Amino acid sequence: MAVLHKEFTKYNKEIKLTTSRKEKLKASRKEIKKKIRNWFKDNKPDELQPKFHGQGSFEMNTTVNPIPVKDEEGNTLLKYDLDFGVYFIEKDEDDADNRQTIETWHNWVYNSVENHTDKKPIRKTTCIRVVFSDGHHIDLPIYYKLDDVIELAHKAKDWIKSDPKEFYEWFNDLKCGQLERIVKYIKGWKNFRELKNTNLKLPSGFELTILAANNYVEDENDDVAFRETVRKIDEELNKTNGFKCLRPTTPKDEDVFENYSDSRRNSFLSALGSLLNDLDRTKNEKIFKKASEILINNQFGERFPLGEDVNEEDKSKCLGMSIGSALISPKPYGS
Numbered sequence: 001m002a003v004l005h006k007e008f009t010k011y012n013k014e015i016k017l018t019t020s021r022k023e024k025l026k027a028s029r030k031e032i033k034k035k036i037r038n039w040f041k042d043n044k045p046d047e048l049q050p051k052f053h054g055q056g057s058f059e060m061n062t063t064v065n066p067i068p069v070k071d072e073e074g075n076t077l078l079k080y081d082l083d084f085g086v087y088f089i090e091k092d093e094d095d096a097d098n099r100q101t102i103e104t105w106h107n108w109v110y111n112s113v114e115n116h117t118d119k120k121p122i123r124k125t126t127c128i129r130v131v132f133s134d135g136h137h138i139d140l141p142i143y144y145k146l147d148d149v150i151e152l153a154h155k156a157k158d159w160i161k162s163d164p165k166e167f168y169e170w171f172n173d174l175k176c177g178q179l180e181r182i183v184k185y186i187k188g189w190k191n192f193r194e195l196k197n198t199n200l201k202l203p204s205g206f207e208l209t210i211l212a213a214n215n216y217v218e219d220e221n222d223d224v225a226f227r228e229t230v231r232k233i234d235e236e237l238n239k240t241n242g243f244k245c246l247r248p249t250t251p252k253d254e255d256v257f258e259n260y261s262d263s264r265r266n267s268f269l270s271a272l273g274s275l276l277n278d279l280d281r282t283k284n285e286k287i288f289k290k291a292s293e294i295l296i297n298n299q300f301g302e303r304f305p306l307g308e309d310v311n312e313e314d315k316s317k318c319l320g321m322s323i324g325s326a327l328i329s330p331k332p333y334g335s
């Protein structure tokens, strides 16, 4: 059995954000904040000035570097996905009539960022998306806060209770570095699988984070922890009526898989089954190189490192010998 802990930790280094990348993305967020602020200052009264809050994987240390892709002109794109909440906070309950329609909020935020990049912003159901020429985008969901109730301006479902800060605090309170890595592994897997098969639409990073956290199996080795966590997710979801993913924070217990079509559900379950099957194959493979090739070819792509071309047994024998000889030596003046 080849233990791929070392390869998984190398993979983690490959996909996690470097400090400089993090700073660059933060700077981009800061710029957009300035832009929105200025627009509102110029166009709207004092009581309608927005506040801002980071949210999503960036706040949980689980953002992964996307696999670079090319656009039509051959430019390399890195499609980082950032979320940055725009908040309208009502200070006085009597002023609740400051609340605009969802359409109006969306239009205002759209107008405020319209010329921020040379690409037109995208109007999504739950946010305005600003796309940058290097491929990254910033999603701007809009929230209205009155007393302690925060609601998201959702163009299809109306105002819905939501609290993104509560979610990342829930995750960060688990304080588990290995779980952070497992979330990154599964997001790296999603990235590779969806690029290889453009018809495949796996669950969002947010949904995969909930699944990983709820089914996390700890182990001293990352390959075992990842494999057993995937096994638990697979078992949960394949149970009768088990295909659910319950939101742990406001709106608590909402099933975020509720609107999955049968075909989306089936293709996710089959991709997950194939991942588990390959992880089990690596467990039974004795040669590191061969074990890692299974994962490189089918599940993670070339960003996963190639293991050594040695047999697990030889390696432990070899290790045993060197420990053995270390125990016998030094004997410099022997016989």
Ligand SMILES: [Mg+2]
Pocket (backbone or CB within 6 Å): 081, 082, 083, 139
């Ligand atoms: Mg997003």
